[in-house]
Amino acid sequence: MHFDRKDKDDHSLLNLYEQLLYPRMIEEKMLILLRQGRIGKWFSGIGQEAIAVGSTLAMQSSEYILPMHRNLGVFTTREVPLKKLMAQWQGKLTGFTKGRDRSFHFGTQDHKIIGMISHLGPQMALADGIALADVLAGHAHATLVFTGEGATSEGDFHEALNVAAVWDLPVIFLIENNGYGLSTPVQEQFRCKNLSDKAIGYGIEGIQIDGNNILEVYDTLHEIAEKIRKNPRPVLVECLTFRMRGHEEASGTKYVPAQLFEEWEKKDPVKCYEQYLYDLGILTERIADELKSRIKIEIETEIESAFAEPEPHADPETEAQDMYFPFQQQLIHAEGPSAEIRYLDAITQGLSMAMQKYPNLVLMGQDISEYGGAFKITEGFTKEFGKHRVRNTPICESAIVGAGLGLSINGYKAMVEMQFADFVSCGFNQIVNNLAKTHYRWGEKADVVVRMPTGAGTGAGPFHSQSNEAWFTKTPGLKIVYPAFPYDAKGLLLAAIEDPNPVIYFEHKYLYRSLTGAVPEGYYTLEIGKANVLKHGNDLSLITYGLGVHWALAYLEQHPDLSVTLIDLCSLQPWDKETVASAVRATGKVLILHEDTMSSGFGAEIAAWISENCFEYLDAPVMRCASLDTAIPMNKVLEDSFLAKSRLHQSIEKLRSY
Structure with a gap:
């Protein structure tokens, strides 16, 4: 492996070594904890640290990075505290997700890191949006997003590259090509010789580099980031590397030929760079031992401290509230003509x-x-x-x-x-x-x-x-x-x-x-989750929304003898349970009308809720009028037959006569 220090001083080279060594030593500790049964799962990035560390150091601290689950070096290089990371991995209350998600499935605005979801490809589109915001705001920023060679087959990869190309977004799409998906080798995943060649189809630049060479990764990414900050455009970078452990530890590595491990062991990013520094005389055994000893103590302290952190307390109300960003709607009432x-x-x-x-x-x-x-x-x-x-x-x-x-x-x-x-x-x-x-x-x-x-x-x-x-x-x-x-x-x-x-x-x-x-004509807002009562009556309650409202109004106009409470839900999530319950109490009979198909349409949820919460007020079963359980036909005669409107009279009469 050839290293080119260029203009870096000794201190900078040693700093790169420390940044590279730290996630490796954390990884080695995690494997020990796995064998001890103290943790249950781990996605190892051993052998790939140079990519995460080198690329992160190439980015400015104010720029977003969107890593994957094998990029511990991104988090450590951005100085995310190990104690908090460990709390996250252990599902502790003090983790980034409060025990709600595992490993690296989280983000942190403090460190400008946006984590992945398990579907692998979607984060690339998020990088497009982040970069677009920077362009619109006039910020000379780049955005870095990681993906694996397997995810380059996903539609999300191609969509995100195309959007970034068409909109000239300053995004670095970094592919970690480590040779395997879970167990599927690259020759069973794609036919192109180099993944960097996929850039050609989108009219953007594609570069292939040695992902195990920390200096090549840093220098290449630093140069690209500098260029696209000034002249926004996307660049695709393929980093050749190898995964020295399983997809996750439980999957093992038996499917990988032994000679591949022997070949890539010689290219270990930490050991090769360490030897390079020894050869330069910058690193000595004393310096290395002192550094490793200090890191080991820090790791042991931080991890044990995280183990002592509290477990989450299960509170269904808190869980439900936290599905939404806190927001108290302030209604703006309509004024003027x-x-x-x-x-x-x-x-x-x-x-x-x-x-x-x-x-x-x-x-x-x-x-x-x-x-x-x-x-x-x-x-x-x-x-x-x-x-x-x-x-x-x-x-x-x-x-x-x-x-x-x-x-x-x-x-x-x-x-x-x-x-x-x-x-x-x-x-x-x-x-x-x-x-x-x-x-x-x-x-x-x-x-x-x-x-x-x-x-x-x-x-x-x-x-x-x-x-x-x-x-x-x-x-x-x-x-x-x-x-x-x-x-x-x-x-x-x-x-x-x-x-x-x-x-x-x-x-x-x-x-x-x-x-x-x-x-x-002026600006006004309406309450999300509030229904409208369009008519008050005694015979039955008709609950609907969308076009169903107009079907119901037309029907009631044709049947003035009917005394119906007509509710337009307006919102389906949240929906106005209080208004619905009041109508049920007043009429005792309920028909739910909607354009969607009968089976599993939203009316089923309303009917179930009424049955569970208003049963004592019902004088008849809650009934539904919905469209047929088929696809929607084009021909007007067939479409009219499909739609719930064609069965509204029958449904109302059935409910009235119960």
Whole structure:
């Protein structure tokens, strides 16, 4: 292994050695603790320390790093206290996640480190968002994100590289190519000779380096970071290395040919660099022994201290509260004149006012810039707010939702528009595993609104008409709103954007241009989680939301003899249990109406809650009227038969006659 010190003085070279040695000695201690049964799991980075340490030292302390689970050297080089790291690994209350997540699945704003989730690829999109925030703010910063050779096969890798390339984001995508996934060798994972060549397809620079050479890693990353701070653009760096332990200790290494261990043992990053310093006369046995002795004492002290830290106390109320970033909504009441406008225009007006109020709000979506979006909701926004804040995106829902979270982490607000709610399936993981769980895991907000043009009635068929709110209502950490009127559409959208928690905002496409209503011209917000009682009656309670509200109103207008309490939920998470319970007590009969399919639709949750909490007030079983348990057909005759509206009369009569 050839080392080139360039202009580094002796002190700098010794400091690199200490930074390299420290995580190695921690790793060796962890293996002892495993054999003693004092810890249960460990993902070893032995043999890969030069990458984590060298690249971290190349970054400025104010710049974000997004490491993986084999990058202990990132945390130690950023001087994260070992006691707190050990408390994290042991699931202690004083760990970064308070015992809620393990190993390196956490972030820390104090050290500008954003941890991974187990899905491996999503953190790369977060790096895009973090870098975008720096560019928008005028900060000459670079962002470093790690991935493994196995994760380069994931769609998240390709989406994130493409977005970074198209937007000229200063992101260093660092691949640790250690030869194996868990046990799958590289020849079974991809056909390209070098992973750095994948950069060619995205029109960016790709570099391959020796990941076990601490000086080559540091110098290369330092040079790249300096360049992209001045001239923002992404760079892909492939670091060749080898994993000397199993994927995690329990998996072992029997699947790896013995000669590979012999070959890579000669390239051990710590031993090779140590010998280099001996050869230069910079390191002596006395200096090495003193250093190792001091580090050993520190490790023993910090680890034993962490073992003595308290275990978490299980409190269901605290757990539930911590799913969300603390936020007390301050309602802004509507003032001034109102105008009769369309549902679509109310959304446009709300977005425009939010863009004016929050200069750090960024809109992202397919075709939303000059074109104005598929439904023209953002028409004219580019001229008013600039293309830097109204951003056309490539067709890559996962990367854009992830970029929204990255923007939030780095001080911005994000609104992501799904062209159709159906397409959110391509960004599902980012929503349910990243947006929803970030605050619960390590206390960071996810200030992202995802707009969802949803619903049927336009003959658009199975992939442009789904009502998929139930995909998200069961996911703690998300807030979900679903306005049925222009007034609510504007007020709830502004409330959603104000809220620092992730909000899924459903807007029904059928209502865009078919429904008008009086909407105050000024800025106002409505309470998330509060239902509207549209009618009061005695015969039964009809609970619904979205287009179902208008089906119910039309039906009741045709049947003036019915005395019905009609509730528009407006919000599905949280939802207004108090208003629902009051209606149940008043009428004794309940019908839940929604456009989604019957099986496992959100109405099932409402029905179950009423049965459990209001049973003594019921005069009949809680009934549901929902759409068929099929995909949504395109033909109008078939679509009409599919929709719950076609069974509303039958359902009401059945409930009345019970």
